[in-house]
Amino acid sequence: MPAQDDTQTRVLEDLDAAAIDYATRMAGASGAERAVLRDALTRTCLPFAGRMARRYRGRGESLEDLEQVARLGLVKAIDRYDPERGSFTAYAVITISGEIKRHFRDRTWGVHVPRRIQDLSLEVGHASMVLTTELSRTPTPLELAERLKVSEAAVMEALESAAGYSPSSLNAPAGGDGPVEFGDLLGGHDSDLEMVDDKLTVAGLLLRLPARERRMLAMRFYGNRTQAEIAAELGISQMHVSRLLSRSLAWLREAMLSDALPRWEGANGPADIHGMQVNVERGNGALTVRVHGEVDRDTAERLRTSLRHAISTAGGDRLVIDLAGVPLIDAAGVAVLVDTASAAGSGLVLTGAQPYVARILAVSGLQNLLGQG
Structure with a gap:
């Protein structure tokens, strides 16, 4: 060397x-x-x-x-x-x-x-x-x-x-007996393209949901949060979160499959923020309290105040609570009705309860007040 x-x-x-x-x-x-x-x-x-x-x-x-x-x-x-x-x-x-x-x-x-x-x-x-x-x-x-x-x-x-330096030609044979070129093997069917219309439709429908429901859906499916975590942040029960998510998904599913926008069975429709309205009517020997919206932890005290006022002004009239506009009631709302039943005595009647609400009231000991009046 x-x-x-x-x-x-x-x-x-x-x-x-x-x-x-x-x-x-x-x-x-x-x-x-x-x-x-x-x-x-x-x-x-x-x-x-x-x-x-x-x-x-x-x-x-x-x-x-x-x-x-x-x-x-x-x-x-x-x-x-x-x-x-x-x-x-x-x-x-x-x-x-x-x-x-x-x-x-x-x-x-x-x-x-x-x-x-x-x-x-x-x-x-x-x-x-x-x-x-x-x-x-x-x-x-x-x-x-x-x-x-x-x-x-x-x-x-x-x-x-x-x-x-020397890239392969897309027209080069890909091997085998058939006339297949390398370029034929590139790319493929993009299944996500078929979902573009659905994604755009869902995006528009989400804007029609109440702000709370939109927030819950975002936390669950985009933030990967558990129902317990959502409940803790919103200050409601985990069961309440489960019901709200189920109802929102059911409404989105029905809206996707129908030409007309289905009715939102929530708190006064998608434009309202989980609110509740109480209207009082007097006639035919009865004082009717019509409740519209969800009765939960956020609205139970408002309902309690309204019902106490109704009891104080009912006089000899029968007190009727119309629950036809209540799609959901939780433990806080049931507690308000139980207290009202104790205060009003036998003069209290619950009417118009939707099947889900009726089941909740029945297992809560209020079944004797349902379906009367």
Whole structure:
């Protein structure tokens, strides 16, 4: 190995000496003599250009083409050589390498890649061959980065960009007996496209729900919150949350399947914020209290106040509580009715209860007041 290094050093020194002699003789030569001297130095340096070209073989370009490019770089180095600026060999290495890299960058890449990445890709390829020989295995990106004194991320980027050097054709056969091309295997049926209309429809319907229901649906299906977490944040029971979610989903499902917008059986419709209205009417020997909306923790005290006032003003009239407009009642609402029944005595009647509300009242001990009047 030392003998080979010594031989290479002597060759480089001989090229430097030949270049200096060439420059000296060119100073006093005529036009014809200049051409002869130029050709002679070029022939002397051709083996050196060939060795430079062989450094870049195995990268998709034929060795003959690389040698032609290297020789072009050699001629440029000879024509531009100035002995006062240093070694001819060093200048020739830079010129020939730059010409070969320019050839790879401008003529061989199938996909446009930034020049910085192209140059680094060539350096990575050359360093990979050298390290493979030294290590007897494929080098890692970290080893390549240490060899080239660049970051590992830059090496990874260069390795990924190397795929753009000779990209595969989409019209290339994909294998097998059938006339299937590679491009036929790309893409596929996008099932999400069929859901675009449904998603847009649901988005519009959600805006028609009360703000509380919209918030609960967002927390459950977009925020992945549990019913217990939603209940804690909204200050209601987990069972109440379950009922509200079920009712909202049922309404959305019915709205999606029907042409006309279904009636919202909630607190005075989607435009209202889980409110409750109490109307009092007197006639035919009865004081009728009509309740509209949900009776829950948020509205129970308002109902209690209204019913206490109704009891105080009923006089000898029978007290009738019309629950036809109540789609939902929770424990707080049941407690209000129980207290009212105790205060009003036998003169209290509950009418118009919807099936769900009627079941709640029945299991709460108010069944004897249902279905009367």
